[in-house]
Amino acid sequence: MYIAIEGIDTAGKSTQIELLQKEFKNVLFIKEPGFTEFGKKIREIIFNDEISKKTELFLFLADRSETIEKVVKPNLDKNIISDRSVISGIAYAMEYFDFDLLVNLNKFATDSIFPNFVIILKLNKNTLEYRMSGKNHDNIEKRGLRYLLNIQDNIITTCNRLEIPYILIDASKPIDEIYFRIKKAISEYIK
Numbered sequence: 001m002y003i004a005i006e007g008i009d010t011a012g013k014s015t016q017i018e019l020l021q022k023e024f025k026n027v028l029f030i031k032e033p034g035f036t037e038f039g040k041k042i043r044e045i046i047f048n049d050e051i052s053k054k055t056e057l058f059l060f061l062a063d064r065s066e067t068i069e070k071v072v073k074p075n076l077d078k079n080i081i082s083d084r085s086v087i088s089g090i091a092y093a094m095e096y097f098d099f100d101l102l103v104n105l106n107k108f109a110t111d112s113i114f115p116n117f118v119i120i121l122k123l124n125k126n127t128l129e130y131r132m133s134g135k136n137h138d139n140i141e142k143r144g145l146r147y148l149l150n151i152q153d154n155i156i157t158t159c160n161r162l163e164i165p166y167i168l169i170d171a172s173k174p175i176d177e178i179y180f181r182i183k184k185a186i187s188e189y190i191k
């Protein structure tokens with residue numbers, strides 16, 4: 001089972017995954033971007049170089065392709081939980097490029113290996129504003145709150161259009177309340 005934890009920046013993905021890693025010892029936890037050694041180099045370029053949106057897209061595709069080829073494919077018999085996935089890949093890029101083109105590029109990059117189930121941590125504007133005020137902003141976060149809230153809508157749209165099952169969790173709730181809901185949801189998939 002390949003499950004993705006999705007949400008915009010500061011939604012609480014890393015926080016929840018740290019808790020999940022303590023409890024689900026037999027699950028393979030991965031992330032995008034930058035899980036493989038190659039992906040770490042790609043991530044540095046994306047966040048530090050001034051590149052075009054198209055180049056950024058191909059770099060994320062290269063990171064995703066390498067993770068799928070070297071990590072996901074060899075472990076499809078296991079349970080995998082990923083911090084972000086192709087869903088983020090399409091949701092962030094569809095602000096600039098055609099949705100169907102992005103789906104086809106990602107199908108090629110991943111041999112059509114997409115998550116089976118997605119958990120979306122959904123932030124309201126005020127909570128996003130508060131959490132973003134507490135951190136430095138990378139190249140992508142500098143595009144602002146409106147952009148990130150659009151991405152959040154895109155994440156939901158992408159799951160719907162790809163017909164990938166998902167649940168929405170209010171990311172402004174207390175950490176343990178969110179964790180309880182995530183645990184309940186994935187326990188139906190991960191025995």
Ligand SMILES: Nc1ncnc2c1ncn2[C@@H]1O[C@H](COP(=O)(O)OP(=O)(O)O)[C@@H](O)[C@H]1O
Nearest residue numbers: 008009010011012013014015131171173174175
């Ligand atoms: N449910 C929550 N309630 C309050 N603060 C939270 C919650 N979840 C995460 N945070 C805080 O919000 C910030 C972003 O969380 P993080 O897990 O890094 O988000 P992401 O990985 O989605 O970018 C961190 O400072 C974290 O401590």
Ligand SMILES: Cc1cn([C@H]2C[C@H](O)[C@@H](COP(=O)(O)OP(=O)(O)O)O2)c(=O)[nH]c1=O
Nearest residue numbers: 008009010032033060084088089092140141
């Ligand atoms: C995986 C992926 C992430 N992104 C963006 C989302 C984030 O702003 C950034 C990932 O940086 P990261 O530090 O992993 O942030 P977060 O903790 O919010 O996941 O890259 C894309 O634009 N396209 C993609 O395909």
